[in-house]
Amino acid sequence: MVHYVELLSDAYLVCMSHALSTEKEEVMGLLMGELMDNKLMCIISAYAMRRSDKQADRVEISPEQLSAAAIEAERLTVKLGRPVRVVGWYHSHPHITVWPSHVDVGTQADYQMMDPNFIGLIFSCFNEADKKQRVQVICFQSIATNSEPRYEHIQLPLRVLPTPRATVGAVCLEALTHLPQILLEEEKEVYTKSQENQKDLLALVHNSGVYSQSLTHMLQVVATPLMQTMERELEANRITLEELRRKKEKLLETLQQLDSSS
Template identity: 45%
Template sequence: MMAYLKKVCLSAEIYAVCLSHALSTEKEEVMGLLIGKVDEETHTSYITACRILARSDKQPDRVEISPEQLMEAVTYAEEVSKQLNDNLRVLGWYHSHPHITVSPSHVDLKTQAMYQNMDKHFVGIIFSVFSSSTSNRSKCNDIQVTCFQTNTRLNNQFSRLEICLEIIPTSSIDACSVALQSLATLPEILSKEEQEIRSNESTQFDELTKLHNNALQTLQFVNITDKVSRPLVDHLENEIRTLTQQIKLLKQERD
């Protein structure tokens, strides 16, 4: 199985959404699906939307996409296609590697190979976050991104085929709106994940344990508000100001 794609063009707004999702937690991996279209002549994939996925099981080194989530993303792609007046479909997946290298693991390569069997255009993107470069004395967060497909050799040996990734300007205001709508769902998804964890806990706990667990859940909700919701509101307010100014300039140019 060889790579079909030569390049992936990821819109700047969707890159920001994926990176914000990756930075929402440094303890477990997060994931989502990428939506766009393929230029058959140039073998280039254009990613213009994404679907943030909730995790049914939080793991520090593994993520899984259920068939139900994949079908929901297909339906979402159809909705976005109508909104942008374009023919879009699910074309890839992204996930985070907190505190580890950006290179895909053997499990990542195997998962990618499975998706490529269904669609040769399918691509994977990994965001390595919360890692400090050994050469960086300031201990600043070192963010790395890789885009890949899987090459299947004899005896089911997998190897990575790196695909050129280019961040491009968002094509339209409508596409920017779709990206912002996806980003706005992040706090709700993180909150639902916490609620699912508590709902699956044993009901046989004593009162002190229940009180402790409720306090931890409240602390998590506070962290989501402080680390995700509040910066998101600030970002959206800045976007409103920027878009308002752009609209004003366009009206002046039209007149």
């Protein structure tokens, strides 16, 4: 059984970016990582999922999405040279508290039937009851009871740790850049279904307007901030590279002086 959970900061950024992408419906994704010493669960990346059902209090994904996540875990295993698998799931609670609902607890119990160490994360955001507009996160599992409801949740200790950039940063960067594409596919699927067999001209125009508005919103709250973050990251990397280059030149000068003196 899992006793502790560590979430690397880059993976936290992916989950948070996904959760803040919409305040109207819940979002969902899967967590990549590994179980260490049969007690510590280390989450190194997140995999955003395209939703088959989008509602304010419920989210569903297709079995094909689960299969795609397993394939992604195999790819990361090869890329990172460490065993990576799907270790949990995350979803958002827009406008409500962070505590899991009975549906969340039941879903978590279903996952644990396949893997007893499977964990769940919930991100509460846009909660008007919290005047400070904080984002809260909880890590939980389900346990069986002898009464109704059949399951209840237990909270697991969760720590967010700095990411070792040389090993995992690039992986979460891929996940971040993949997020706008996932959201675009969702909006495109809804728009295509709304236009099928639609003969009313006003309805066609209205649906097109809503689709354009959704794409604009996605650019504003997801794509543009992501681009700005990447530009800042690129500038920071350039500065670091220049500092390393100067240190290298100084070391080479020192070595030349030592050689000449000997």
